[in-house]
Amino acid sequence: MKIRLQAVRGSTWVILGVAATLLMTLVSSLIAQDQRADGPESKIVLEKLEDKVGMQFPNPTPLEDVLNYIKAASQGPADDGIAFAFDADGMKRAGKTRTSRVKIDIKGEPLKTSLRKLLKPLGLTYVVKTGVLTITSEPVKGEKTS
Numbered sequence: 001m002k003i004r005l006q007a008v009r010g011s012t013w014v015i016l017g018v019a020a021t022l023l024m025t026l027v028s029s030l031i032a033q034d035q036r037a038d039g040p041e042s043k044i045v046l047e048k049l050e051d052k053v054g055m056q057f058p059n060p061t062p063l064e065d066v067l068n069y070i071k072a073a074s075q076g077p078a079d080d081g082i083a084f085a086f087d088a089d090g091m092k093r094a095g096k097t098r099t100s101r102v103k104i105d106i107k108g109e110p111l112k113t114s115l116r117k118l119l120k121p122l123g124l125t126y127v128v129k130t131g132v133l134t135i136t137s138e139p140v141k142g143e144k145t146s
Helices: 004-036 040-048 062-071 088-094 111-122
Strands: 057-062 081-087 103-108 125-128 132-137
Touching: 040 125, 040 132, 057 062, 062 081, 062 103, 081 088, 081 103, 088 125, 088 132, 103 111, 111 125
Parallel strands: 081 132
Antiparallel strands: 057 103, 125 132
16 A cells, blocks of 8 residues: 555656646746847847846836836947837727826836836737837737737
8 A cells, every 4th residue: 555655646746747847848938939039129129128127116107108218228329228119909909008107116127027017907018029119908818919
């Protein structure tokens, strides 16, 4: 009986190990997708999104003002910072505008993490294409994204 019980415990650990490996593979692929650039301009933006920039807006602030701050904070000696745009249809689907109020108070996190935390409560997300960070609605479950 002891041997059989130990075998069951052992197989449970194997199953948990396989599940953890599959989960880590999934997370890694999502991270890799997040970092895929469609060209050199997008690669620069994605690299800038790895930078840690404090975002301290504890009072309701228009979304566009926060994005202008990000643009200024991400400026380099040879560029104007991260270019951003709003997807009008996506903003409309989420029922938000560029003046929708947001609050965030984060230090020491990469911009990509701060942006997700900023946008998620609004039902928004961002995509980077051809060197522009575009604010749009989160995809509807089951809907294909390009």
